[in-house]
Every structure is written in structure tokens, then in C-alpha cells.
Amino acid sequence: MTAPLILIVEDEAKLARVLEEYLQQSGFRTEHLARGDLVIPHVRKEPPDLILLDLMLPGRDGMEVCRELRQFSSIPIIMVTARIDEIDRLLGLEIGADDYVCKPYSPREVVARVKAVLRRLDPRLSDQSQQPIIKVDMVSFEAHIGGRKIDLTPVELRLLNTFVEYPGQVFSRGQLMDKLYLDNRVVTDRTVDSHVKNLRRKLIEHLPEQELIRSVYGVGYKLEL
Secondary structure (H helix, E strand, C coil): CCCCEEEEECCCHHHHHHHHHHHHHCCCEEEEECCHHHHHHHHHHCCCCEEEEECCCCCCCHHHHHHHHHHHCCCCEEEEECCHHHHHHHHCCCCCCCEEEECCCCHHHHHHHHHHHHHHHCHHHHHHHCCCCEEEECCCCEEEECCEEECCCHHHHHHHHHHHHCCCCCEEHHHHHHHHCCCCCCCCHHHHHHHHHHHHHHHHHHCCCCCCEEEECCCEEEECC
């Protein structure tokens, strides 16, 4: 199943880039338009799975765009607005938006709203978006998340590879030591914890919404996808 496509309609370029980055890190595909008058022809040609639609746009405002979209499409729409007084109209029968986000907002909040709307309308779409694609190549000694390279040390790469090969399996610190240090050197539990902490931090940089490596109290660590 192809990852859900999110159309971001936002005239603030920096804000749009941040939203695209956060959504892509969460497994979505994204497209961006900066003008309201471009939305209708774009949607007719390539319908997205969800639209993030700013209220104040050049060319045509988001309220008009939403109203026309509802004449021919049931694509979920999340309106983005700084005008609190418009919220009732945005969610009412007159406009037909599925949800709204108020500016200023956290990109993580927007991602959460996107997932919630998709989950409500089609659980298959939200499930797909929550599955990060992690690839580890022990030949080239490289790792990627969603096609983006992660800068890892050799030990961190072996650690990630161990988790990816056995997702959900809990590894004790002793088992991880055997996987990480092939020369049988003696290291402490604290050293393993340090490597796990560094790897977890780097993964969160790419997937800020998800803590993939979980601690299992009294046992060790596991990878949750």
C-alpha cells in the first residue's frame, strides 16, 4: 500500500517546509502549493489523501477553496487558521472541513491531527503512515529511514541492525554486547546504555513523533515499529 499523500496549501514557505519534513518523517508523502487558486485544478488532476488548507492564501482564500472542493470531493480537509472566530464556520455544514488547527501550532500537533483524521476515515491509511521504513546495509555500512541517511558509528549501526532484524524482540545488555563487540572485549552495562541512548537520539531526529527503541524494565531493550 502506497503511503498517504498530504497536500499542504500554505503560502509561508518556511512553515510549509517544516510541515513537509515532519510529515515525511512520519511516513507520509507530501506536495505543496502556495496559492489558493491552484488547489482545485491540482486536486482534480491528482487527488491527495488529505489536504492541509490554510485559511489566508493569495489568489483565493481557503474558505472558498474548501467550499468548492466539497462540491465534488470528500477528501478530508484540515483547515489551518489564526482566526479563532471562524472555527464554527470552518467545521459547520457551510464549509465542511473535517478538523482545524490554530496558528501558532506545533508541527507535531499537525501530524497528530492528520493521523487522527485519516484513522477516523480509513484506518488503513493511518496504519501505513505509522510504519517507518528502516533499511540497514551492512555491506556499505549505511542506514536509512524513509530514504534519508542516518549518520551512525559502526557500533550504532550494528546495534540498529540487531534491532531491525528482530523487531519486537527484547535483548538483554549481555546479548547486545555480543552483537556489538565482535572481538569479545569486556564492556560494562553502562557502555551499552550509552550506545542505545545515542542511537535513540539519532532516530528521534528523523522520527520526532516516535520513540522506536523502548526500555524493558529489568530486562533490556527492544525495537517497536
